[in-house]
Amino acid sequence: MEVIPSIDLKEGRCVRLYQGDYEKETVYSHDPLQVALAWQAQGAPRLHVVDLDGAAEGKPFNLGTISSIAAALAIPVQVGGGVRDIETAQVLVNAGVDRVVVGTAAVTQPELVQRLCEYYGTERVVVAVDARNGQVAINGWTEGTTVDVFGLVNEMSTIGISRILYTDISRDGTLTEPNFEANSALVHETRLRVLASGGIASLDHVRRLAQTGVEGAILGRALYTRDIYLSDAIAAASETSV
Numbered sequence: 001m002e003v004i005p006s007i008d009l010k011e012g013r014c015v016r017l018y019q020g021d022y023e024k025e026t027v028y029s030h031d032p033l034q035v036a037l038a039w040q041a042q043g044a045p046r047l048h049v050v051d052l053d054g055a056a057e058g059k060p061f062n063l064g065t066i067s068s069i070a071a072a073l074a075i076p077v078q079v080g081g082g083v084r085d086i087e088t089a090q091v092l093v094n095a096g097v098d099r100v101v102v103g104t105a106a107v108t109q110p111e112l113v114q115r116l117c118e119y120y121g122t123e124r125v126v127v128a129v130d131a132r133n134g135q136v137a138i139n140g141w142t143e144g145t146t147v148d149v150f151g152l153v154n155e156m157s158t159i160g161i162s163r164i165l166y167t168d169i170s171r172d173g174t175l176t177e178p179n180f181e182a183n184s185a186l187v188h189e190t191r192l193r194v195l196a197s198g199g200i201a202s203l204d205h206v207r208r209l210a211q212t213g214v215e216g217a218i219l220g221r222a223l224y225t226r227d228i229y230l231s232d233a234i235a236a237a238s239e240t241s242v
Contacts, residue, residue: 001237002216003206004195005039005223005230006048007032007069009062009081016221017052028224036069036077039223042230046076046098048218054082055103056142063091070096080128080165084109089116093124101165103128104138106156107147117160126195127156128165131182137169149182153190163193165218171199178205184212201227203236210237 007014014029029035036047049069053061060066060082070077079092080101089100100120105112106127116125129149130137136147153164166186168179178199186194196209197218206228209217217237222228 001206001210001214002045003230003233003237004046004048004216004218005044006050006197006218006220007035007039008050008052008220009065010052012062012065015052016224026221026224032065033068033072036073039230040073040075043234044075044230045234046078047073048101049077049079049081050101051079051081055080056139058082058084058104058139060088060091063095066092066097067095078126080126085112086115086119089120093120099124099126101126101128103130106152107136107138107145110155110159113156113161114159122160122162125161126163126165127152127161128167129153130167130169132169149186150189153186153192157190157192161192163195163215165195165197167197168199177201178209178217180208180212183209183214187213203228203232206233206236207239 008016009032013027014032014035015027049066051060051062066079076098078099078101079097083089083100083102084105092100102113129152131149134149136145136152138145171179176199178196183196193215195216195218196214200217200219201222206217223230
């Protein structure tokens with residue numbers, strides 16, 4: 001299982017939100033590029049970047065910072081937040097981004113996801129499934145829907161998606177624990193590769209997630225608060241196999 005550090009960008013800063021609430025942010029750095037380089041130096045296999053402003057506004061906001069990070073790093077970078085059209089995806093790809101993460105558009109424009117898969121191949125497109133009480137939230141988690149998580153996942157599978165990023169919003173940024181049951185169900189009830197996010201707060205959580213069969217675990221707040229050190233998390237993931 002890959003352990004993937006996350007950088008959440010808001011107005012050019014590296015922040016973390018509590019349960020996706022834009023009014024409950026903690027700023028961890030005013031230099032996201034240096035943070036990205038630090039994660040790479042500590043052994044990160046890839047980096048996850050979220051444009052929080054872009055997710056809420058529906059269009060990219062932190063492209064300059066994202067481009068700088070992608071250009072400076074030797075490891076692959078995946079980026080989400082505000083990808084609602086082909087043009088935005090192309091800008092990210094041109095900037096050196098390895099994977100484009102699509103969330104809201106998967107619900108509102110499934111045909112866009114299909115086109116992205118056709119243009120770039122399924123390995124370069126990830127669908128973010130952001131869940132609150134089993135239903136999908138959109139527009140930077142600010143708007144709920146009646147779309148069921150497994151309904152969306154199954155629809156995405158039929159149009160070619162091979163990898164999803166599942167986040168339980170109620171756990172995100174809380175340092176409680178991941179939703180092990182939901183991640184395990186997604187792994188075993190679909191044929192998709194699953195990246196798990198939200199609530200990871202200890203090495204035990206990392207080990208337990210690895211046992212569910214998820215492909216990757218995205219760590220945010222726990223790394224910044226030093227509840228978990230990246231090298232320890234990587235070691236814990238590698239010692240656990242399904």
